[in-house]
Amino acid sequence: MKEKLTEEFESIGNMHYSANTNTPLREDAFVKTDDEKVQNIQKHFKAIMEELGLDLTDDSLSGTPYRVAKMYVKELFYGLNPEHKPKLSSFENKYGYGKMLVESNISIDSSCEHHFLPITGFAHVAYIPGERVIGLSKINRLVDYYAHRPQVQERLCLQILKDLQEALNTESVLVMISSKHLCVSSRGIKDKSSYTTTLEYGGEFNDINRRKEFFNCLNQKID
Numbered sequence: 001m002k003e004k005l006t007e008e009f010e011s012i013g014n015m016h017y018s019a020n021t022n023t024p025l026r027e028d029a030f031v032k033t034d035d036e037k038v039q040n041i042q043k044h045f046k047a048i049m050e051e052l053g054l055d056l057t058d059d060s061l062s063g064t065p066y067r068v069a070k071m072y073v074k075e076l077f078y079g080l081n082p083e084h085k086p087k088l089s090s091f092e093n094k095y096g097y098g099k100m101l102v103e104s105n106i107s108i109d110s111s112c113e114h115h116f117l118p119i120t121g122f123a124h125v126a127y128i129p130g131e132r133v134i135g136l137s138k139i140n141r142l143v144d145y146y147a148h149r150p151q152v153q154e155r156l157c158l159q160i161l162k163d164l165q166e167a168l169n170t171e172s173v174l175v176m177i178s179s180k181h182l183c184v185s186s187r188g189i190k191d192k193s194s195y196t197t198t199l200e201y202g203g204e205f206n207d208i209n210r211r212k213e214f215f216n217c218l219n220q221k222i223d
């Protein structure tokens with residue numbers, strides 16, 4: 001029975017599928033303060049290291065449980081907390097810009113929720129404005145926010161898309177992410193060269209010519 005459960009978890013880890021775009025969170029997710037979480041995770045991580053047989057009295061290892069706990073709560077996973085969500089204030093499209101806007105090569109620094117290993121790469125976001133436009137850096141900030149959670153790439157792509165569609169009041173948004181997953185390159189199949197691309201869009205991007213225009217923009221060299 002135990003064996004079967006382990007196999008099941010392994011296969012879920014390879015499936016990368018979720019029916020809902022919300023990150024599954026407990027109801028009490030934000031009852032404890034960040035500092036309380038760091039204190040508790042520190043104890044748990046110390047136990048993991050000890051279980052692995054490491055001597056925590058060694059100078060080099062003694063601070064690791066604290067460093068890992070702080071890294072999880074404050075550096076890698078701050079995007080779990082909606083308080084850190086950037087305000088996506090949009091403003092009136094006064095100049096009547098009506099063609100495509102592309103924000104490309106936005107860094108992705110995320111973590112896979114099945115193995116807690118890094119996902120690194122780039123997001124490329126495009127939209128065709130209607131009545132509303134948005135400050136450019138807001139797009140980068142939104143990508144940064146959702147990336148800083150335990151993630152699956154498909155959900156990350158959809159979370160960014162949905163929020164932008166809502167803020168811009170248009171379906172015509174496209175989000176593309178290309179990234180490397182350390183859980184694929186450093187364990188399991190250990191494939192060093194593959195990367196994963198996800199592409200989600202709506203509205204005018206359902207037209208293949210719009211998507212071609214987007215891909216042409218990505219191929220422009222600025223330097």
Ligand SMILES: [Zn+2]
Nearest residue numbers: 112114115183
């Ligand atoms: Zn993984």
